Amino acid sequence: MRRAWLFVLAVLIGLLPQTLLMGTAHAATVTTPTNGTQFTDTTGAVVHAHGGGVIKVGSYYYWFGENRNEDNTFRYVSAYRSTDLKTWEFRRHVLTQATDPELAVANIERPKVIFNSTTGKFVMWMHKENGSDYNEARAAVAVSDTVDGDYxxxxxxxxxxxxxxxxTLFRDDDGTGYMISAANNNRDLHVYRLSADYLTVESRVQLLWAGQLREAPAMFKRNGVYFLLTSGATGWNPNQQKYATASSVTGTWSALQNIGDSTAYGSQTAYVLPVQGTSGTEYLYMGDRWGNSFGQNVNASKYVWLPLEFPTDTTMTMDWFPQLSIDTATGKVDGVGGPWESLAARHSGKCADIPSKSIDNGIQLTQYTCNGGMNQAWWFKDLGNGYVQLMAKHSGKCVDVADNSTANGNKIIQWTCGTGTNQQWQLQDAGDGYVRLVSRLSGKCLDVSSASTADGAKLIQWTCGTGTNQQFKRGA
Structure with missing residues (x-):
């Protein structure tokens, strides 16, 4: 059963002392790593900040999260920093098994850090278990004089x-600190007001959605409205995320509303990060695609980051994008890609498809009954030279002639997008709204092998002809 959890903590930008707020502006717009992958730091090592949270100090965003042993028990809380939310520098393991005897055999989950402007301390809260079963269900606290020091x-x-x-933690505009946690075997969510030094709870101010099995909380505030985003409790497996709103933390919360698709695009809420810049503040969903959900362990988990949109002050939506464009100077967070279109073969009426929604390099394209899935959605990215790249929506990878081959029958695959001519395609009018896709590398056409009409028939390249198995229609 998943012991994985949200990484949402309140970003305390406006409440930090001036000495912490000063820093150099970062003006570049940066495209994030591809969603549904592991991120790496400046040394090429995998970033282990699972179930974590972020705090901004000066010009840096500090990301704290779980770094586990192979058996999923606690090893470290690791800290990374970045100015652009893509280039992550490993700082140190700020909490380790050697920090205290209680941590020698433990599980530590969902660490969050908050700054106390009165004491000048950085305060970390986390979920603590004993490492052998899941019955302790305890909160834990650690403190540091510096954001990335030893806690x-x-x-x-x-x-x-x-x-x-x-x-998770949330700090309000007046400096009041709150801790939100799943309680009663995950059946309820409790909201606690913290003591003035943030080291313990002062009172419980909310018991929300009793008996509805909510976990992975993330709280933030936008235009005077409080949002609380949570997941259901389904072990390690992803589920429908829901959110509610209120005019005050201690007031009446709205009914829960769905957001994203039925699995949060294969992820679970960890944190919502306000990205504040010269053009305003936009909001970044940060989620975990837990390794245990695909037969591995926590340190094999992958990250899903998505822009949150707000049709009104009290409603929120989230759509999938394989990548994001983030400008930390202006505060802009946008999805990369689209419009997304299907590609249906004329002879069969079936769609170009990535089997099993795989995100792996080298998976051969097939045709399959059109179903509107993201693995059948393509961005025809105009390269400005008479050619396009076709990016798959679900994986962010490009349609590619395998092995740079010019041979008939060579397979067509998805692969990490690059600049090679084996990923560049010319669209030639085939009449009646259909096109041929001609490889710049080989001059050969995208082709459904043997003109098959069966689901699962392979896509290959072949000398261009007049066959309808080489003619495709683009669709919204």
Whole structure:
């Protein structure tokens, strides 16, 4: 059963001291790594910040998260920093098994860091278990004088005697700190007001959605409206994320509403990061695609980051994009790609498809009954030279002639997008709204092998002819 959890913590930009807020502006627009992959740091090592949260100090965003052993037990809370939300520099393991005897055999999940402007301390809250079963259900606290220094263990406890699992923090505009956690075996969500030093809870101010099995909370505030985003409790497997709104943390919350697709695009809420810049503030969903959900472990988990949109002050939507464009100077967060179109073979009426929605390099394209899936959606990216690249929406990878071959029958695959001519296609009018796709590399046409009409028939390249198995219609 998944012991994985949200990484949402409140970004305290406006409440940090001026000495922390000063920094050099970063003006570049940066495209993030491809969604549904592991990110790497400046040394090429995998970023292990699972179930984590982010705090901005000066010009840097600091990302804290879980770094586990192979058996999923606690190893480190690791810290990284970035100015552009793509280029991540490893700082240190700020909490380790050696920090305190209580951590020698433990599970630590969903660490969040918040700054206390009165004490000048950075305070980390997290969910703590004993490493052998899942019955402790305790909150834990550690503190540091610097954001990425060694954190000193303060101990673990059940807040006001209640179970505490998935956890997040939120700091309001007036400096009031809140801790939100899953309680009662994940059946409820509790919202606690923190003490003035943020080291313990002062009172429980909300019991939300009793018995509805909510976890992975993420709270943020936009235009005076509080948002609380959560997932259901389905072990490691992704599910429908929901959100609610309120005019105050302690007031009445709205009914839960769905956001994203039925699996949050294969992820679970970890954190919502406000990206504040000269043009305003936009909001970044940060989620985990847990490794345990695809037969591996927590450190094999992948990241899903998506822009949040707000049709009104109290409604929120989230769509899938294989990549994002983020400008931390202006505060702009946008999806990369689209418009997305299907590509249907004339002879069969079936769509170009990536089997099993795989995101792996080298998967051969097939045709399959059109179903509107993201693995049948393509961005015809105009290269400005008479050719296009075709990017798959679900994977962010491009239609590619395998092995740079010019041979008839060579397979057509998806591969990481690059600049090679084996990923460049010319669209030639075939009449009646159909086109041929001609490879710049080989001069040969995208072809459904043997003119098959069966689901699963392979896509290959072949000498261009008049066959309808080489004619395709683009569709919205």
């Amino acid at each position: 000193t263990w303060q101990g673990s406890f059940r807040p006001l005697g209640y179970m505490s699992r998935d956890i």
